[in-house]
Amino acid sequence: MIETRPVRGRAEDLAFHALPARLSGAGWAPRLRWEERRLFAPATNGFLATHDVARFLAWRDGGAVGRIAACVPHDPAAPATFGFLALEEDPAVLRGLLAAARGFAAAGGREALIGPLSFTINHEVGAQAGFFDRPPMLRMPGTPRWLPAALDAAGLHAVKDVLACTVDLATEHHRARFARLAAARATDMARLSIRGLRRADYAAEVRLVAALFDDAWADNWGAVPLGPAEVETLATLLRPLLWRGEVFIAAWDGMPVGLLSLVPNIDAALPRDGRLLPFGWARLLPALAGRIPAGADQARIPMLGITRAFRRHPASALAMGALLDAGFGLAARRGWRRIEISWILEDNAPMRNAMARLPAPVTGRWRLWSMPAASPAQG
Structure with missing residues (x-):
């Protein structure tokens, strides 16, 4: 059974930031944990003063198997977003994570979310949709081949592609x-x-x-x-x-x-x-x-x-x-x-x-x- 809940306490904070590296063999690019933790700390990221952010972990049998973050700007004209995804290839895990992000956005008065974005379009953007053999590149997400189809199957609607040119x-x-x-x-x-x-x-x-x-x-x-x-x-x-x-x-x-x-x-x-x-x-x-x-x-x-x-x-x-x-x-x-x-x-x-x-x-x-x-x- 999958349980998805907000991150609480130091142990779950560490589990959230450790997950991409643990799943790197499944296509998720590792993240620099020290830098990523600073992004979620109000003392080191002033962005959080104008945005409500929540992190969620999906658990199975006591182990973390997926993560997501949701972001709701205080500015009603700016879009709510979801991002910082990393999870095992399991539709139930993905559904639970997306439901958690949706609920957080709805509680903040939002009708829709855009993602994956970590946190906004000025930061890391999207899930890979091709070119999976490319080398890792600074702040360009590395995600598994199966993720686009999984997001489609979860009922999301593709809205925009962005490119890299070399x-x-x-x-x-x-x-x-x-x-x-x-x-x-x-x-x-x-x-x-x-x-x-x-x-x-x-x-x-x-x-x-x-x-x-x-x-x-x-x-x-x-x-x-x-x-x-x-x-x-x-x-x-x-x-x-x-x-x-x-x-x-x-x-x-x-x-x-x-x-x-x-x-x-x-x-x-x-x-x-x-x-x-x-x-x-x-x-x-x-x-x-x-x-x-x-x-x-x-x-x-x-x-x-x-x-x-x-x-x-x-x-x-x-x-x-x-x-x-x-x-x-x-x-x-x-x-x-x-x-x-x-x-x-x-x-x-x-x-x-x-x-x-x-x-x-x-x-x-x-x-x-x-x-x-x-x-x-x-x-």
Whole structure:
């Protein structure tokens, strides 16, 4: 018999965060337990001040066999979500977990949830829907082959796919093409500047990055602005990735108009059990410094965008090209030969066309579903 109940006490907290590693042989990617626990702690994640979050575990014969989290924003315009899934391949376990999330959302006055999202579309997105042999990538979920069909069978409705595209620096055409374009448009290039993040003014720079992100992504499906507390959490999560990574900011006549972030793929070095102690640091610290294990020489571009007003400017393509040129140049200097650009909405035709020109073929796909919330009585 399956029992699903809220996480209570330290032992169940530990069981919740240990489950992905325990199920890693069944297709679930391990998580960095220390970082994940901080996401559920109000003292280290200000996001929780404006969102109600509940965690649930499914139990069978005294052992945890599944987990889920549900998130209800205080802002009624923002969607309720479910995520942090990990479970054995058992329809009864999945039904119990989804019912728990639905009941929590319904009790919060919501009629539907979107997921998997951990916690929002600004964080980890979706369940894998193909490309299951891809290597692990920083904050891109790794989930089993059976999960999409199981979510369909549970009555959820697929609503959106997002993609990853990967460019191989040995075969990309962009830098040579951009050099010719920049030479032909020298006057415009004199008005365009690309710079890295100013570490000496880190807090203000992260606020600028968040403002550019909110503007550039505002028209995207499911966009949710970053709240002030969430920006502080972003600053904390981003700092170690910038030891060897970078955020590039494009400015036109001194006004910021776009950004690109490039970070090392530390997931290639993540301990399989998700633990930092006693030996996990020995693998993770070199990856944070940019020394990715042999055969996993990849990095990720999680942010690439131009502000909405500047997209109509004749030099917007020049700014996008210059950002990619700077990102690819840094990757080459770091020895990162393959760069994943993720994620991209499947129906974002301008970005898909830009990826085709690099070329950066599709190398990953994730899917999001919607499900109605139960009534509080049902929950």
